[in-house]
Structure formats: C-alpha cells, structure tokens
Amino acid sequence: MKRIGEAVRMAQGKLIVRSPDDSHPDLGSDVIDEDLNDVGTVVSVFGPVERPYLAVLADRDDAALLVGSPLYARQ
Numbered sequence: 182m183k184r185i186g187e188a189v190r191m192a193q194g195k196l197i198v199r200s201p202d203d204s205h206p207d208l209g210s211d212v213i214d215e216d217l218n219d220v221g222t223v224v225s226v227f228g229p230v231e232r233p234y235l236a237v238l239a240d241r242d243d244a245a246l247l248v249g250s251p252l253y254a255r256q
Contacts, residue, residue, distance in 0.1 A: 198235040206254040
C-alpha cells in the first residue's frame with residue numbers, strides 16, 4: 182500500500198486526489214482508503230508535474246465523504 186495523496190473534491194463524478202510529490206500510480210491502478218476498502222480506479226493524471234492531481238473513478242456511492250482523507254494505491 183502506497184499513499185497517493187489526499188482527496189480534495191468531487192468533480193464530474195470523479196474523486197480528485199492531490200499527489201504530495203511527482204510520483205503517482207499508473208492509470209488503471211486500484212485506489213483504497215485507510216481501512217483497505219476499495220475506492221476506485223485512477224483514470225487520469227493532470228496538472229503540475231511536481232504535484233499532479235489524480236482523477237479516480239469511484240466504485241462507491243459515498244465517495245464524496247472521502248474528501249479530506251488520505252488515499253492509497255494497492256500494490
């Protein structure tokens with residue numbers, strides 16, 4: 182499990198995650214929360230190279246409740 186950043190908001194049905202640095206998971210990587218529950222899949226990487234944003238297509242209806250929470254990539 183590798184920390185990918187913090188969920189900052191929901192946009193167009195996707196959870197937006199801010200990466201803490203320039204390393205980020207590959208497209209298609211599974212995203213989980215602190216309790217190891219599935220959140221969704223990384224579908225896009227955008228923004229500044231130093232701290233990109235990740236768009237996560239959420240598998241859960243309550244994904245908006247994760248805003249402000251750290252998220253992780255399953256490895």
